[in-house]
Amino acid sequence: DTGVSQNPRHKITKRGQNVTFRCDPISEHNRLYWYRQTLGQGPEFLTYFQNEAQLEKSRLLSDRFSAERPKGSFSTLEIQRTEQGDSAMYLCASSSGRQGTNEKLFFGSGTQLSVL
């Protein structure tokens, strides 16, 4: 399967614990995005990487959230001191399009986080 891969598919954790998610984008894609989606809502933008550089972060991304993309390949999203409000589907997407020109995002299946 050469699509976007995310691990784990599901994560259940207790409030206050740290969690880390991984995303492996389509290999030739240099752009990688993290989104968060809750029930009944569309995906909300969290952050964007072009190669290894994190070029944009949403105000939604508090200081408990950190994302990395070492070497411009896979990416990790870490949430520290999880809160119940962090429960959501975390989606990763990648693309190869030029900025702002009919860019097609390919999404992974997501990581469903449940904070108890």
Add this chain to the structure above:
Amino acid sequence: RKEVEQDPGPFNVPEGATVAFNCTYSNSASQSFFWYRQDCRKEPKLLMSVYSSGNEDGRFTAQLNRASQYISLLIRDSKLSDSATYLCVVNPRGYNKLIFGAGTRLAVHP
């Protein structure tokens, strides 16, 4: 005001019906527009881009009205398999992100 607004639905239509969804966006400088489709418990997938001149892909027609800042999607001859949530998506000029609406649910019944 949300950056991208959609009627959440659900739209319940019989097979063969024609159904239309509208979406409005607040940033007049937005430069790219899309419709994505999301099946229940699945990831969003690109359905089609939306061009100023309007564009068609089989049974699907997308229109953009920049003056009124709205986008539409028309589905003709609805199929059961069209049942899904349709997400209106906008790329604001100068930003490295796509902004998604909350989606419009479509349920096509026999």
